[in-house]
Amino acid sequence: MKIAYILPSLVNTGPIVVVNNVVKHLKNKVELIDVYYFNESHSTLHFDCNVFHISKSDTIDFDKYDIIHSHTLWSDVYVYKNRKNIKKAKTVSTIHQDTFTSFTIQFNRFASFFLGHYWCYIQRNFDGVVAISDQLKNRYGKLFSNIKTIYNGCNITDNENIQEDIEKLILSYKEKGYRILGSYAYISKRKGLSQIIDVLSYLPDYVYVIFGEGPYLENLKKKVAKYNLQDRVLFLPYVKAPYSYLKFMDIYMMPSYSEGFGLAMVEAALAKKSIVCSNLPSFHEIFTEKEVSFFEVDNAESLIQAINTAYLEAEKKGELAYIKASSSFTSEIMANNHLLYYQEMVADKHKDI
Known part of the structure; x- marks a missing residue:
């Protein structure tokens, strides 16, 4: 299996940490993992795979992959805009937060309504949507028929340097x-x-x-x-x-x-x-x-x-x-659940052929 992750940046925030942990535990279980990101930053995570900086106007070789999994709004927009170039790969998006509630807090109800519905419209064009809790799955399940709960997970170590x-x-x-x-x-x-x-x-x-x-x-x-x-x-x-x-x-x-x-x-x-x-x-x-x-x-x-x-x-x-x-809620459990989901999607793709 070949997987591409599309990210807004490599900054140490929740969605990026999730992908980083998935990569760590899947890199030896799949044929290829590549990470693509848009925004440069001094505060970045190291990924144990190929990493490519791209612009939002770039086009990658989408059908080189079995799974293309994007995270956050603008990464999803990028995949959506390139949907005509994706012939074989299965596309996946993740709901990392309660979209409408978060936008209301960040902006206002007016902006939340339109921006939230815009994002949901885009995600409806994906082959699969991951919700990181049943609460999110239940709330957004009416909008997506292809939604699945996969809880986040993490690990901590005592090896990190303390300033x-x-x-x-x-x-x-x-x-x-x-x-x-x-x-x-x-x-x-x-x-x-x-x-x-x-x-x-x-x-x-x-x-x-x-x-x-x-x-x-x-x-x-x-x-x-x-x-x-x-x-x-x-x-x-x-x-x-x-x-x-x-x-x-x-x-x-x-x-x-x-x-x-x-x-x-x-x-x-x-x-x-x-x-x-x-x-x-x-x-x-x-x-x-x-x-x-x-x-x-x-x-x-x-x-x-x-x-x-x-x-x-x-x-x-x-x-x-x-x-x-x-x-x-360890990162191993989370990564394995992602892999099982990817395998299901690939298996369904082969049934359709």
């Missing part, structure tokens, strides 16, 4: 007796990180460490200044393997307003961390209340209670979350 200056900064808070709340993300409004800053004044024993970059970062910094919390919120830049710093955190925070899955939360579970997350259906699909601490979004009292519970029950919840993640 000594960052380690010292975080540990300096520990030495002062603080408990560490932590998050890492592409910082957008959808990630809901501002909710933690809103309640930090009521949690004098805690500091909040945030790794990442993104369009909402300056808003967070302004809010920190507004509440005079500069001494208890630590902003850190993008790092290659942010999960390496989980060992310094007491509680991992996942306060998203919308999320298709929750990959960072699974990484935290694999590190046996206690987790606080928003009360989203997609998060309930991954973990139970025994394994993580849920809170209602934009509810300060609920969030504070969840943080206190997560700290008091940290060892028990961390162990139970680890058991769930390691048995259900």
Whole structure:
């Protein structure tokens, strides 16, 4: 089997990490994997396969492949625009988030309606669509007859380099007796990180460490200044393997307003961390209340209670979350499920011949 992945960039964000993990585990199980991407960036992941930088006007040899799997809107648009050049290969798209909800948070309802329907129209022209949760499959199943749930998965290692200056900064808070709340993300409004800053004044024993970059970062910094919390919120830049710093955190925070899955939360579970997350259906699909601490979004009292519970029950919840993640949400399981799906599609193609 020959597979091509079409990506917007090689930046360390959720969809790119997913493909990177799939490649790692499929490269020795298939004949060929090539990755194509559009946007250059200094913050990139290394892929264990052929990687090609292309422009959106370039045309690749599509029928060199059995499967062409694109990720995110503009990659899907690229495949759609070249559909007349694809005679043999099967095309696949992935729904990584609740499209309409995410666009509403990012833009507005008007833009969400038109952009969301445009993307769904494009995906209906694909041979297959992957949903990363049953919640997404159930919501978008009415639009796609060819949709299948494949949960995301990940692995973490202890081999990644830790920057000594960052380690010292975080540990300096520990030495002062603080408990560490932590998050890492592409910082957008959808990630809901501002909710933690809103309640930090009521949690004098805690500091909040945030790794990442993104369009909402300056808003967070302004809010920190507004509440005079500069001494208890630590902003850190993008790092290659942010999960390496989980060992310094007491509680991992996942306060998203919308999320298709929750990959960072699974990484935290694999590190046996206690987790606080928003009360989203997609998060309930991954973990139970025994394994993580849920809170209602934009509810300060609920969030504070969840943080206190997560700290008091940290060892028990961390162990139970680890058991769930390691048995259900590893990158090997995710990659194998992708391969099975690809094989089904190729088999169906041969039936049609």
